[in-house]
Amino acid sequence: MSVSDHAGSVPRRRLQAVSHPELRALLTRNLIGLEKEALRINADGTVALTPHPMALGSALAHPHITTDFSEALLELVTPALSSPAHVLAFLHDLHLFVYRHLGDERLWAASMPCALGDAPGDALDDDARIPLARYGDSNAAQMKTVYRRGLSNRYGRTMQIIAGVxxxxxxxxxxxxLYQQTEGNASDAMAFRSEAYMGMVRNLQRLGWLVPYLFGASPAVCRCFVQGTENDLQVFDDSTLYYPYATSLRMGDIGYQNRQEEGTGMKACYDSLDAYVRSLTWAIETPCPRYEGIGIKRDGRWQQLNDHVLQIENEYYSTVRPKQLTDWMERPTLALRRRGVRYVELRSVDVNPFEPLGIDEPQMRFLSVFMLHALLLDSPRIDARERRLIDANHLLAAHRGREPGLRLGRPEGEIALDAWALETLDAMQAVAELLDGGADGPHGASLRAQRHKILEPDATPSARMLAEMRASGEGFAQFTRRLTEGHREHFRATPLDPEHEAWLRGLAAASFDRQRTIEAADDMDFDTFMETYFAQSEAHPLELASPFPL
Structure with a gap:
């Protein structure tokens, strides 16, 4: 196995330690889960205005089929499994089940929404065209919808129906x-794990520009998406705007990244778990003049959960998040404080329109290597200068990632994107060999596939999209609708195992039972519920009894 101590590589001592058979065996049991969003559309490509299909279960209580911002924005959630193939098989079954209950609707094949008006290029009336997600009559359900109404009032609805993986x-x-022992660290076990994961988060931010370069699949958008906003996008055709070398406009400044930071002073701190939690807590507890004008209520109807910098933790959009599973109505920051970081969520992956599931197994294997590499690397704190470089690199990669000679910034000086990318993949090779148990294996093959995209930028999904659009004379909407129809035909023609279908039907029925239990357990009005929710703290346990006592 190749080992090195050059910059950007896992330290030789650490790599040798985790190469011990016992530790290596444990590393092959890493858990992976996917959350894949997809917009329900009509046959003409417009956003579906129908309710979440009843046959799919309760969006509030189903563990695997729910909705995100809009009633039309499906979110399919897999369990955390150790095999990428098993994760994809589960996601495939979810798609098969969903398509059996969509009627004449489809799942849009790309991240960026389109055809939002009556005709290509028409302006969008947010409220009329994009219905907010609804979850029932319980206090918990109302909170989810009010939060989304707050997002709508703060940022508009169009931005919120961008899909991702x-x-x-x-x-x-x-x-x-065992890892803590090899590191010679005598701290509390939870603190050690959390600090390691926070180091991973920092490194994923440093190297995160690589994800849109390799997997970005949103180089173009419909005119309707940016109508009424200032931009310097170029004209692709009458209905489509783009940047010639863009990889992921979803992750650029016309997408939803960092919208909270404009005029609010909000910037999460990743120096430690404590610093991260404190920065988010400050934002949730601090009024923001920009949002005070919206008001909390209007004519008795809640317009947002509060008028603070963030309504709740989830409002802070970032490329990567440290996460912990939450108990009933527990605030995510309190879950992190109480039980530390359990897993890390990488949020910068575009839906790949060339893949029916939006992602494939080689990509998942590469991302596994990428995230484990980020975990094992040394990870110094990010100072103000490096933070500016990180933000600039992400934007450059999103808007101009395939531009010949493009240079990115890092503390020691500028470097060509392709040189840094190849350097990073070289450093990742040792981790791929660790997971494969040798030089030949699926993780190593995934690295070779991505190396080809660095040497040949035309092989990236973003370049392939633009090339196909030019060759076929299609704008973004036409191109994506064609692929959408292909995916629909695939799923409708593929049989779903009867046992799996019966299990999914049972989950849907059980989710409605769970929703009814939640609704029956409400014992206070919504105003009191919200007051109680926001009153919880480390010293003040949540006083909202779970509908599902142990």
Missing amino acids: HFNFSVAEDFWP
């Missing part, structure tokens, strides 16, 4: 005690 990654729990 969230890649969740964690190391086997049995790995941590």
Whole structure:
């Protein structure tokens, strides 16, 4: 196995330690989960205005089929599994089940929405064209919808129906005690694990520009998406705007990244878990003049959960998040404080329109190597100068990633994007060999496939999209609708195992039972519920009894 101590590589001592058979075996049991968003559309390409299909279950209580911002924005959630193939098989079954209950609707094949008006290029009336997600009559359900109404009032609805794939990654729990021992660290076990994950988060930010370069699939948008906003996008055709070398406009400044930071002073701090939690807590508890004008209520109707910098933690959009599972109505920051980081969520992955599932197995294997590499690297704190470089690199990669000679910034000086990318993949090779148990294996093959995209930028999904659009004379909407129809035909023609279908039907029925239990357990009005929710703190336990006592 190749080992090196050059910059950007896992330290030789650490790599040798985790190469011990016992530790290496545990690393092959890393857990991966996917959250894949997809917009329901009509046959003409417009956003579906129909309710979440009843046959899919309760969006509030189903563990695997729910909605995101809009009633039309499906979110399919897999369990965390150790095999990428098993994760994809589960996601495939979810798609098969969904398509059996969509009627004449489809799942849009790309991240960026389109055809939002009556005709290509028409302006969008947010409220009329994009219905907010609805979850029932319980206090918990109302809170979810009010939060989304707040997002609508703050940022508009169009931005909120951008779809993505969230890649969740964690190391086997049995790995941590042995790893802590090899690191010679005598701190509390939870603190050690959390600090390691926070180091991983910092490194994913440093190297995160590589994700849109390799997997970005949103180089163009419909005119309707940016109508009424200032931009310098170029004209592709009458209905489509683009940047010639863009990789992921979703992750650029016309997408939803960092909208909270404009005029609010909000910037999460990743120096430690404590610093991260404190920065988010400050934002949730601090009034923001920009949002005070919206008001909390209007004519008795809640317009947002509060008028603070953030309504709740989820409002802070970032490329990567440290996560912990939450108990009933527990604030995510309190869950992190109480139980530390459990897994890391990479949020910068575009839906790949060339893949029916929006992602494939080689990409998942590459991302597993990428995230484990980020975990094992040294990870100094990010100072103000490096933070500016990180933000600039992400934007450059999103807007101009395939531009010949493009240079990115890092503390020691500028470097060509392709040189840094090749350097990073070289450094990742040792981790791929660790997971494969040698030089030949699926993780190593995934690195070779991505190396080809660096040497040949035309092989990236973003370049392939633009090339196909030019060759076929299609704008973004036409191109994506064609691929959408292909995916629909694939899923409708593929049989779903009867046992799996019966299981999914049972989950849907059980989710409605769970929703009814939640609704029946409400014992206070919504105003009191919200007051109680925001009153919880480390010293003040949540006083909202779970509808599902142990």
